[in-house]
Structure formats: structure tokens, C-alpha cells
Amino acid sequence: MTPTTRADCVELDRTDPLAAFREEFVLPEGVVYLDGNSLGALPRATPGRVADMIEREWGRDLIASWNTAGWWDKPRTLGAKIAPLVGADPDEVVVGDGTSTNLFKALVAALRMSDRDIVLGESGNFPTDLYVTEGAARLTGAVQRRVDPDGPELAAALATGDVAVLLLSHVDYRSGTLRDLPAITRMAHEHGALVVWDLCHSVGAVPIELSRSGADFAVGCTYKYLNAGPGAPAFLYAARRHHAVADQPLSGWHGHANPFDFAPEYEPAPGVSRFLSGSQPLVADAALEASLDVWAKADMAQVRVKSLAMTDLFLRITTGEEPGRRPPLRAVGRRPMVGDGWAGLESVTPLDHAHRGSQVALLQPEEGAGYPIVRALIERGVIGDFRAPDVMRFGFTPLYLRYVDVYDAATALVDVVETGEWRQERFARRAQVT
Ligand SMILES: Cc1ncc(COP(=O)(O)O)c(C=O)c1O
Structure with missing residues (x-):
């Protein structure tokens, strides 16, 4: 199934063979954690x-x-x-x-x-x-x-x-x-x-x-x-x-x-x-x-299937791009622009599954936009990170992320960009660790 609505995602979570793993992790209330590619979440058994x-x-x-x-x-x-x-x-x-x-x-x-x-x-x-x-x-x-x-x-x-x-x-x-x-x-x-x-x-x-x-x-x-x-x-x-x-x-x-x-x-x-x-x-x-x-209890084949489904979903909502749907915008010589039906976000992560890890890296065409967009998202409880010069990184960890989390994070990102919320001055101030 290709999830397109939040209800689709709820259904996918209901039948997800990895769903029970989420209980094995401590995840703060109200946070969608897309930075497990930087620092993974705390397993409940660790303390x-x-x-x-x-x-x-x-x-x-x-x-x-x-x-x-x-x-x-x-x-x-x-x-x-x-x-x-x-x-x-x-x-x-x-x-x-x-x-x-x-x-x-x-x-x-x-x-x-x-x-x-x-x-x-x-x-x-x-x-x-x-x-x-x-x-x-x-x-x-x-x-x-x-x-x-x-x-x-x-x-x-x-x-x-x-x-x-x-x-x-x-x-x-x-x-x-x-x-x-x-x-x-x-x-x-x-x-x-x-x-x-x-x-x-x-x-x-x-x-x-x-x-x-x-x-x-x-x-x-x-x-x-x-x-x-x-x-x-x-x-x-x-x-x-x-x-x-x-x-x-x-x-x-x-x-x-x-x-x-x-x-x-x-x-x-x-x-x-x-x-x-x-x-x-x-x-x-x-x-x-x-x-x-x-x-030791996880099946890496299942992890991979879910990871790809999640990154597909995130890419589809944030950039409109997905494997086999149409050529990436860069491939047709055009950058996406705000107002032309996309949030203006472009993926630097390959669309084909064979060349995609478990993260999505996005660019927004305006110079210097990456950092404040990530900060604005963090304020909404969606945690990704930023890598110079202008890449927004989002990591997908199938053991503790749900499809609804991915849906909510992606729609929040589109909203932050489309409303210009990220342009508020406080989001531009750099922390020591980005
Ligand atoms: C590809 C790669 N190698 C190495 C490291 C880090 O090395 P260390 O664990 O020694 O700090 C990172 C950290 O993000 C990394 O992304």
C-alpha cells in the first residue's frame, strides 16, 4: 500500500511487524525524533x-x-x-x-x-x-x-x-x-x-x-x-x-x-x-x-522494508518525488520553487532504493534556509539536524518510528516552509552543535 493520508499511516502502523519495538525505547512525549542517525534513542532496558x-x-x-x-x-x-x-x-x-x-x-x-x-x-x-x-x-x-x-x-x-x-x-x-x-x-x-x-x-x-x-x-x-x-x-x-x-x-x-x-x-x-x-x-x-x-530480536530485512517505505513517504510529502513517479526535478534541469505546487524542497538523497540509506537530506533553494528551517521544526517537536553548507537531514529508525510520525513530521516541514515560519530571526541563531 502507498500511504497518502494520515489514516493510511495509522493502518500501516496497526499491521507493522516491527511495531512492538517502539515500546523498547524511551521517547519523549510530543516529539518526533528524526535524528537517530546522529544519536539513537535510549532503550528502556539501558538504565x-x-x-x-x-x-x-x-x-x-x-x-x-x-x-x-x-x-x-x-x-x-x-x-x-x-x-x-x-x-x-x-x-x-x-x-x-x-x-x-x-x-x-x-x-x-x-x-x-x-x-x-x-x-x-x-x-x-x-x-x-x-x-x-x-x-x-x-x-x-x-x-x-x-x-x-x-x-x-x-x-x-x-x-x-x-x-x-x-x-x-x-x-x-x-x-x-x-x-x-x-x-x-x-x-x-x-x-x-x-x-x-x-x-x-x-x-x-x-x-x-x-x-x-x-x-x-x-x-x-x-x-x-x-x-x-x-x-x-x-x-x-x-x-x-x-x-x-x-x-x-x-x-x-x-x-x-x-x-x-x-x-x-x-x-x-x-x-x-x-x-x-x-x-x-x-x-x-x-x-x-x-x-x-x-x-538481536530485530529482522534487518523487515527494518529495510520499513525504512524505505518511510523515506518514500517523507520524500513524497516534502518534495513530491518518489521512485518511478517522474524524473527528479534536478534531472529535468529545474529547481522546485515555492508556489509551483511544491514546498520548494529538493532531495539530495537518491530516489532509487538501491542507492538510498535510511535518511533523507533536503535542500531549500534559498541560501542559508536549511539551518533556520530545522530550528523551526525542532520548536514544533520534530527533531532533525543540519549539515553545512545547507543540508537538512532526517534520519529514519524503523524500530521506534511510526508511519504517523513520518506523516506528521513531513507535513509540519511543508507547513514551516510554506508559511515562512522559519524566517523568524530567532531560528537563525547558531547553537554550538548543529
Ligand atoms: C562517517 C562517519 N565516520 C565517523 C564518525 C565519527 O567518528 P567518532 O565516533 O570517532 O567521533 C561519524 C560521525 O558522525 C561519521 O558520520
């Missing part, structure tokens, strides 16, 4: 799980918990819980540190596995990916090149045969464009390059098949679609075939083959544990574990 970790595991059992509560193995047990969400085997993923740190480890390890010296990235990637690549290149003597991964440049750059490592985001943080992970991995391998994937905007948002695609390395955060909380630990995937040779730069005792020998020389652990460095944030791990226990 209790964290309190238990603090009061019982730490407060009562003290140091015994390294053994009795499985603290030492948390990076591996949590990695095994993330593995099905990224299509990996349980012993190919570890949890620990942050995304930027893991990215550095994976990139340097991959660069050290190649005798080439080009590390290829994307020009528009999230800044930490660009900066970390710079640092990894400096350490290894590699040279960084950047291309637009959604155009012909990527194939051309790989075809030169001098790329050691390709780093790409699976879903672009700004536009929400989903890259063809299996096809790009295959193409990179055909040209002798290794691939590191950044899954920050795809884990928990789209089904991922790292092992089946032959991916080499991947990293991702857990505080967005995985709902583990602000600053939650990240994860790192390394294909099993690379475990014996991967030489990561932050060699620490948690990555040692026999850490309790306290040997003076470093000897990397045989498996993916060699990517660990030091002690991990175990309180934050408890929050991650609570959210992963929710994810």
Missing part, C-alpha cells in the same frame, strides 16, 4: 543494565568482575553480537575505542599489507575519515587521493593499479547515498586494492554482508542506529584471512597474545583481538549490550 553493572558488578563484586562478569572478554562478546548486523562471523568483530581510532588502526594495518602507496578516499567523506586518512598516510609514507565515489572517477582511480587501500563510507553522512558495497569491493579487489568500509551510517540502517562481499576491514559507531548512547564504543571488523598478518599501529596489552604473561615484547594476538589496545569503557559497554539485546 537498569548500566545501574546493575555499576552497583553489582563494580560496587559489590569489585575486581572479581573481570572474570565473573566477563569484563575481559567484552570486546569480543559484544563484537559477536554486532557480527550478525554486519554479516560477519562472531570472531571477526571486536568492540572498543572510538570510530576514529579504529579507522586509524584499520587503515594503517591495510596500508602495511600493500606494497603500493596510494590511499584513496572520497572528497566529501565525514571529516574524521579525511583527517585520519591524512594521519595514516603520514605514518606509513602513503599518499592520499580523493575522488567522488558516486561518479566515474572511482573506477578510473582504481584502474590505475596504484591504489593500496580504498576507504569509503557505506552511506554518505550528508546525502544519505548508499554505496554498492559488494560491487565496489569486487572492483577494488580486481585492481589489487584493499577496502576499508566506514559503516557509521549503515549499521542498523541497512542489511550488510561484509563476509559474503569479501570486505577486508570495516569500522562503525554504535551511538547512531544502534542506540548505545553518546560516545559509545565503536567496532572494528577484520576479515579472518587478514588476522595473521594485520599489523595495527596502536599495539597495546589488550591486543597481546598472552596479556597476563606481562612479557616485555609485543606479540599480537592471533585473531581479531590484535586490534585492541588498552582497557575499555566497561560502563559504556553495558549500555551497548542492552541495546544490542534489542537488536
